[in-house]
Amino acid sequence: MNGQKPPETRDRSELPSQQRRGEFDLIERYFAPLAGPGAFALGDDAALLTPRPGEQLVFTADAIIAGVHFLGDDPGADVALKLLGVNLSDLAAMGARGVGYLITTAWPRTLPEAWIADFATGLGRGQALYDVELLGGDTVATDGPLSLSLTAIGALPTGEALRRNGAKIGDRIYVSGSIGDGGVGLQILRDALPGGDTADRQRAIERYRSPQPRLALGQALRGLASACIDVSDGLVADLGHLAEQSGVRMAVELPLIPLSPLADLIGGVQGAITAGDDYELLFTAPPAVEDQVLAAGQGAGTPVHCIGQVIAEQGVALRNAAGHLVTLDRPGYRHF
Amino acid sequence: MNGQKPPETRDRSELPSQQRRGEFDLIERYFAPLAGPGAFALGDDAALLTPRPGEQLVFTADAIIAGVHFLGDDPGADVALKLLGVNLSDLAAMGARGVGYLITTAWPRTLPEAWIADFATGLGRGQALYDVELLGGDTVATDGPLSLSLTAIGALPTGEALRRNGAKIGDRIYVSGSIGDGGVGLQILRDALPGGDTADRQRAIERYRSPQPRLALGQALRGLASACIDVSDGLVADLGHLAEQSGVRMAVELPLIPLSPLADLIGGVQGAITAGDDYELLFTAPPAVEDQVLAAGQGAGTPVHCIGQVIAEQGVALRNAAGHLVTLDRPGYRHF
Numbered sequence: 113m114n115g116q117k118p119p120e121t122r123d124r125s126e127l128p129s130q131q132r133r134g135e136f137d138l139i140e141r142y143f144a145p146l147a148g149p150g151a152f153a154l155g156d157d158a159a160l161l162t163p164r165p166g167e168q169l170v171f172t173a174d175a176i177i178a179g180v181h182f183l184g185d186d187p188g189a190d191v192a193l194k195l196l197g198v199n200l201s202d203l204a205a206m207g208a209r210g211v212g213y214l215i216t217t218a219w220p221r222t223l224p225e226a227w228i229a230d231f232a233t234g235l236g237r238g239q240a241l242y243d244v245e246l247l248g249g250d251t252v253a254t255d256g257p258l259s260l261s262l263t264a265i266g267a268l269p270t271g272e273a274l275r276r277n278g279a280k281i282g283d284r285i286y287v288s289g290s291i292g293d294g295g296v297g298l299q300i301l302r303d304a305l306p307g308g309d310t311a312d313r314q315r316a317i318e319r320y321r322s323p324q325p326r327l328a329l330g331q332a333l334r335g336l337a338s339a340c341i342d343v344s345d346g347l348v349a350d351l352g353h354l355a356e357q358s359g360v361r362m363a364v365e366l367p368l369i370p371l372s373p374l375a376d377l378i379g380g381v382q383g384a385i386t387a388g389d390d391y392e393l394l395f396t397a398p399p400a401v402e403d404q405v406l407a408a409g410q411g412a413g414t415p416v417h418c419i420g421q422v423i424a425e426q427g428v429a430l431r432n433a434a435g436h437l438v439t440l441d442r443p444g445y446r447h448f
Numbered sequence: 449m450n451g452q453k454p455p456e457t458r459d460r461s462e463l464p465s466q467q468r469r470g471e472f473d474l475i476e477r478y479f480a481p482l483a484g485p486g487a488f489a490l491g492d493d494a495a496l497l498t499p500r501p502g503e504q505l506v507f508t509a510d511a512i513i514a515g516v517h518f519l520g521d522d523p524g525a526d527v528a529l530k531l532l533g534v535n536l537s538d539l540a541a542m543g544a545r546g547v548g549y550l551i552t553t554a555w556p557r558t559l560p561e562a563w564i565a566d567f568a569t570g571l572g573r574g575q576a577l578y579d580v581e582l583l584g585g586d587t588v589a590t591d592g593p594l595s596l597s598l599t600a601i602g603a604l605p606t607g608e609a610l611r612r613n614g615a616k617i618g619d620r621i622y623v624s625g626s627i628g629d630g631g632v633g634l635q636i637l638r639d640a641l642p643g644g645d646t647a648d649r650q651r652a653i654e655r656y657r658s659p660q661p662r663l664a665l666g667q668a669l670r671g672l673a674s675a676c677i678d679v680s681d682g683l684v685a686d687l688g689h690l691a692e693q694s695g696v697r698m699a700v701e702l703p704l705i706p707l708s709p710l711a712d713l714i715g716g717v718q719g720a721i722t723a724g725d726d727y728e729l730l731f732t733a734p735p736a737v738e739d740q741v742l743a744a745g746q747g748a749g750t751p752v753h754c755i756g757q758v759i760a761e762q763g764v765a766l767r768n769a770a771g772h773l774v775t776l777d778r779p780g781y782r783h784f
Contacts, residue, residue, distance in 0.1 A: 256592010
């Protein structure tokens with residue numbers, strides 16, 4: 113999207129309609145209108161961003177491929193919101209606000225232009241929801257599957273980033289929202305999983321297709337949380353990442369985990385905590401700030417729930433409703 | 449690369465060798481060692497960067513696909529240097545220094561691990577050459593062609609970015625280095641183009657495979673150049689972009705264009721100026737600073753050559769050795 117429009121496609125009015133689907137034309141039609149002021153309508157070599165004094169910038173990148181990270185028949189707008197959402201979720205986990213993003217896309221030659229238009233609509237919706245702007249990118253055609261890559265840029269006050277390595281023994285463990293909807297939504301779409309209330313099913317599908325990054329909550333947790341991560345690999349796996357990076361053990365009470373109303377469809381709590389795609393925040397904080405933590409969740413519109421405590425040694429330990437403590441050999445994902 | 453290593457692959461020593469080729473293992477083995485201090489060895493949700501006071505940041509992203517933007521049998525290290533080079537060339541054209549980059553990669557399942565290792569070696573070499581660090585990324589497997597996407601981040605003093613839209617009537621037009629090597633190199637590799645001196649052929653191949661971004665020159669041109677672009681689409685096309693963005697006509701003397709010693713193999717000056725992949729800087733500057741412009745080229749180790757003048761009206765005009773002025777209908781690429 114560096115403005116490298118071959119002049120052949122410059123004046124759209126001169127071209128027969130079947131030629132209008134050039135890569136550069138797609139940029140001009142669908143993506144240039146999304147560009148922020150620093151991106152010069154994607155008409156220069158690169159975009160400019162003026163950082164605010166006293167802020168650090170935060171960067172993350174994710175790639176998603178049709179058939180692997182989303183389903184081939186997912187609507188374009190949902191895929192755009194998912195791509196933005198999973199990246200902004202990483203920024204949320206650091207406590208950052210969103211600033212902007214760059215996107216590169218490899219479109220299969222057979223992809224209908226209407227899908228691309230819908231995709232751009234989704235990006236525009238995401239920009240409004242999360243207060244980010246398009247800063248640049250590139251688009252190419254491919255003989256392979258639809259592949260999308262996004263780099264997200266966020267910002268936060270210098271020195272206040274939430275990290276994975278700060279959990280301390282005695283801290284409480286919290287998770288936001290509910291766990292398992294993403295996994296339920298995936299199985300409904302991919303495997304035609306039956307059962308459950310219609311509204312709950314729709315909500316699970318929406319949470320799978322267009323997860324909402326917890327940006328407001330992440331920012332509210334700066335100065336409160338001692339460690340934070342977003343739940344993308346599944347709650348147990350992400351507990352394992354916090355445990356590993358912090359050098360502690362995460363002791364979690366299974367009955368305290370806020371579950372999707374449809375969790376029973378995927379095996380209850382054990383299914384929910386090993387499914388991924390929740391994009392909630394999982395974090396630790398000292399007991400002294402518990403009231404502030406709960407208030408932060410209320411203020412951000414995403415309730416948080418205490419699910420356990422940080423203890424000595426390494427790994428993840430889960431206690432079930434009968435009070436039996438299950439210690440996992442490895443600090444992460446495992447089938448029960 | 450957000451540290452989402454499934455614990456199954458965490459301890460490499462536990463795995464049989466045929467399983468070691470997991471995506472997460474590739475990150476740990478080849479990419480984590482390239483990560484800068486703000487990237488936390490790719491073990492956190494995102495990377496942190498502290499901007500220098502008084503600087504703006506510059507962003508650009510490009511995607512390249514095997515068989516389209518590079519040849520399937522190009523060595524991994526060269527592809528890495530090309531991917532870094534084409535992105536950093538956009539930063540150079542803005543007058544920025546390089547800071548860092550994020551990379552997403554879609555590896556075909558059949559790609560030999562040795563190619564990936566060579567690719568990472570090339571990234572490391574590029575990091576040392578251009579003083580940039582890896583800030584993050586993501587890696588996925590694909591059934592399609594090898595696809596690579598890179599977001600480059602640069603920095604420059606606030607307000608000093610070189611843009612495409614500042615060329616003024618009376619300014620001189622300059623280009624760095626020589627024009628046509630990229631096109632010659634491509635045709636040697638792709639079409640077995642014969643002819644020319646062996647050392648020149650090798651140099652053309654190298655310039656095609658691993659173009660050197662003119663970062664030092666771009667920075668030296670801040671405060672001197674009135675408009676700047678990197679030559680990626682071909683000299684005439686990029687003259688057209690400058691003309692279009694600046695609302696002027698670029699009048700170029702063909703005999704003044706510094707040509708590849710092998711330009712005759714691809715049709716001489718007319719072939720060279722319509723081939724792409726040169727990654728030289730094309731810029732304009734007022735006549736009053738000509739001495740400083742030439743000195744900037746010498747200082748940066750990349751000589752610059754005056755090839756014409758900015759005149760009134762729109763588009764690109766080329767004058768040949770016989771003094772005949774050819775006015776192009778459109779401000780860009782056209783076959784002669």
